Amino acid sequence: MGVAVRVIPCLDVDAGRVVKGVNFRELRDAGDPVEMARVYDAEGADELTFLDVTASSSERGTMMDVVRRTAEQVFIPLTVGGGIRTPDDVDAMLRAGADKVSVNTAAIARPELLHEMSRRFGSQCIVLSVDARRVPDGEKPQPSGYEVTTHGGRRSAGVDAVEWARRGQELGVGEILLNSMDADGTRAGFDIEMISQVRAVVDVPVIASGGAGEVGHFAPAVRAGADAVLAASVFHFGTLRISEVKDALRGAEVEVR
Amino acid sequence: MTRIVVLDYGSGNLRSAERALERVGADVTVTSDFDAAMEADGLVVPGVGAFATCMKGLEEVRGPRIIGRRLAGGRPVLGICVGMQVLFDRGVEFGEDTQGCGEWPGTVERIKADVLPHMGWNTVTTPPGSTLFAGLDADTRFYFVHSFGVRRWELEDSPALRPPLVTWTHHGEDVVAAVENGALAATQFHPEKSGDAGATVLQNWLRDVVG
Numbered sequence: 001m002g003v004a005v006r007v008i009p010c011l012d013v014d015a016g017r018v019v020k021g022v023n024f025r026e027l028r029d030a031g032d033p034v035e036m037a038r039v040y041d042a043e044g045a046d047e048l049t050f051l052d053v054t055a056s057s058s059e060r061g062t063m064m065d066v067v068r069r070t071a072e073q074v075f076i077p078l079t080v081g082g083g084i085r086t087p088d089d090v091d092a093m094l095r096a097g098a099d100k101v102s103v104n105t106a107a108i109a110r111p112e113l114l115h116e117m118s119r120r121f122g123s124q125c126i127v128l129s130v131d132a133r134r135v136p137d138g139e140k141p142q143p144s145g146y147e148v149t150t151h152g153g154r155r156s157a158g159v160d161a162v163e164w165a166r167r168g169q170e171l172g173v174g175e176i177l178l179n180s181m182d183a184d185g186t187r188a189g190f191d192i193e194m195i196s197q198v199r200a201v202v203d204v205p206v207i208a209s210g211g212a213g214e215v216g217h218f219a220p221a222v223r224a225g226a227d228a229v230l231a232a233s234v235f236h237f238g239t240l241r242i243s244e245v246k247d248a249l250r251g252a253e254v255e256v257r
Numbered sequence: 258m259t260r261i262v263v264l265d266y267g268s269g270n271l272r273s274a275e276r277a278l279e280r281v282g283a284d285v286t287v288t289s290d291f292d293a294a295m296e297a298d299g300l301v302v303p304g305v306g307a308f309a310t311c312m313k314g315l316e317e318v319r320g321p322r323i324i325g326r327r328l329a330g331g332r333p334v335l336g337i338c339v340g341m342q343v344l345f346d347r348g349v350e351f352g353e354d355t356q357g358c359g360e361w362p363g364t365v366e367r368i369k370a371d372v373l374p375h376m377g378w379n380t381v382t383t384p385p386g387s388t389l390f391a392g393l394d395a396d397t398r399f400y401f402v403h404s405f406g407v408r409r410w411e412l413e414d415s416p417a418l419r420p421p422l423v424t425w426t427h428h429g430e431d432v433v434a435a436v437e438n439g440a441l442a443a444t445q446f447h448p449e450k451s452g453d454a455g456a457t458v459l460q461n462w463l464r465d466v467v468g
């Protein structure tokens with residue numbers, strides 16, 4: 001027996017409302033992140049991730065309120081990402097009740113930020129979120145064949161994705177959230193090669209994200225080295241239930257809770 | 258209603274601990290006030306991050322003294338995560354050796370495992386007679402997040418004392434997951450983040466240790 005592979009639903013939250021949710025039978029309001037969080041908790045989610053996709057900074061306070069209300073009702077770990085730029089942003093989210101905060105674009109612009117955050121709050125609560133894709137033809141090649149992107153995968157950051165994950169660990173982050181921008185939305189399965197490559201260079205936990213479409217997709221990601229698997233739309237739309245994913249993992253002899 | 262103080266010394270997400278204790282029926286105050294911490298029916302010492310940072314924060318609110326005095330009077334204290342670790346003699350992190358509260362002998366040091374932090378839901382092995390884990394199945398999982406831990410239990414049994422009950426988990430190697438020692442109890446995992454299983458542990462502590 002050992003630590004279980006975590007199944008993590010991700011909720012995209014815009015101005016305090018869940019983006020593209022569907023109505024499950026047990027939901028009164030599929031747009032309420034707090035209520036969605038409770039349903040996922042009841043279904044056996046091992047953690048929750050909120051991704052704040054709010055464009056305007058004037059509505060950031062809304063996310064803190066969502067985090068606060070969730071932490072009052074849901075007693076599993078909560079990670080919050082999206083728009084985290086400074087150590088004070090981290091502090092505000094932790095105080096609101098988040099357990100971990102994920103950092104993405106701001107760290108690409110200034111990597112030392114990861115060091116400052118992990119020193120101040122502890123490695124265990126700083127997650128480096130890496131939006132990566134295979135380097136497209138005609139662009140600057142990278143040693144791993146994968147590059148970091150920004151703007152939802154539309155722009156290259158000109159950085160090797162695998163090296164960036166390794167550097168993140170060196171700077172003190174406690175976890176890597178690895179999002180495949182190629183696989184994201186395809187429902188064709190995780191980018192197994194990318195997970196293996198990152199696993200080979202870091203020894204912090206790796207969360208695999210992007211591409212989940214059916215229950216059989218999760219075990220290969222774990223075999224490639226993921227410690228946790230994250231999905232958004234398949235859970236939002238009710239295509240897959242968390243319990244089904246866990247049953248499939250269990251069937252593939254992966255330890256789950 | 259049982260009055261619980263969650264000691265606020267600048268460490269981590271205290272809201273979860275507060276709410277989880279309220280959920281199982283406690284009247285909870287989050288404070289760094291010395292008298293309030295002394296007078297509460299039960300004191301919870303949380304903690305996340307580095308051992309040295311937590312110890313420094315704890316000393317600033319006279320935490321070691323509060324803990325020591327409460328225990329001298331048999332008044333319950335529950336340490337959580339780094340709040341458990343600081344109850345031991347010392348912590349060694351990245352070559353820095355920090356003195357702890359010294360309630361138990363032993364050293365908090367880096368765990369030997371392929372993947373660190375030990376992050377996620379793990380099982381525990383509980384000795385017979387445990388109060389904290391009463392009513393929970395053997396395969397129950399709790400949420401851990403730590404890279405450092407107590408790898409050896411160093412307190413020798415004495416015929417004069419009732420030996421503490423030590424619960425273990427396994428991540429790369431055996432690591433202390435909880436200790437029950439009369440008025441002093443502690444968990445390396447986060448009961449406040451361990452869903453219903455964690456609520457049972459907190460409820461057991463409230464009912465059978467704090468009383």
